[in-house]
Amino acid sequence: MRFAPLPAGPFFKSERSSRGLLTADFDDDLDLDLLVVEMDDPPSLGRNDTSGGYGRIGVEFRGAGRNTGALGAKLVVEDDRGVKRTYERSFGGGFYSTSDPRIVATFGGAGLVRATVTFAGGRKVEIPPAFSGGYVIVDETLGTAVPRRKNAK
Numbered sequence: 001m002r003f004a005p006l007p008a009g010p011f012f013k014s015e016r017s018s019r020g021l022l023t024a025d026f027d028d029d030l031d032l033d034l035l036v037v038e039m040d041d042p043p044s045l046g047r048n049d050t051s052g053g054y055g056r057i058g059v060e061f062r063g064a065g066r067n068t069g070a071l072g073a074k075l076v077v078e079d080d081r082g083v084k085r086t087y088e089r090s091f092g093g094g095f096y097s098t099s100d101p102r103i104v105a106t107f108g109g110a111g112l113v114r115a116t117v118t119f120a121g122g123r124k125v126e127i128p129p130a131f132s133g134g135y136v137i138v139d140e141t142l143g144t145a146v147p148r149r150k151n152a153k
C-alpha cells in the first residue's frame with residue numbers, strides 16, 4: 001500500500017477549535033467519510049467520494065446475548081487472487097467522537113471469493129460473494145447474512 005500527499009483544501013486552511021474526529025459511512029456508499037466535532041460550531045462533514053475501483057463489502061454485526069455489538073468478531077475476506085484480509089470488530093471511542101461500528105472490507109480490483117464472520121463465541125457465518133458492493137447484516141443468533149436495504153432518499 002502506498003500513500004501520496006494530497007493538497008490541503010480550504011477546510012484545513014481555516015482556524016477552528018475542533019475536539020473530535022470520527023470515520024463513518026454517512027451515505028452508505030462504502031466510502032468512509034470524516035466528521036470533525038467543533039467546539040463552537042456545527043460539526044464539519046468531509047464526504048469521501050473516491051470509488052477507487054476497489055471491490056468492497058460492508059458488514060453490520062448483530063451479536064448474541066450480552067455481546068450485542070459483536071465485539072471480538074472477525075471478518076475474513078478472500079479475493080480471487082488468493083489474498084486474505086482479516087478485520088476485527090472492536091470498540092473504542094475517541095474524545096467527543098465514536099466511529100462507525102460497521103466494517104468496510106476491501107479486496108482490490110479482484111472479485112470476492114469468500115467472506116466469513118467468526119463471532120467471539122465461535123459461531124461462523126458465511127457471506128455469499130454476490131452480496132459484495134453493499135452492506136450485509138450478519139446475525140450471530142440467527143446465523144444469517146442478509147443484504148441491508150438502502151435507506152430511502
Ligand SMILES: [Ca+2]
Nearest residue numbers: 025026027031
Ligand atoms: Ca460514504
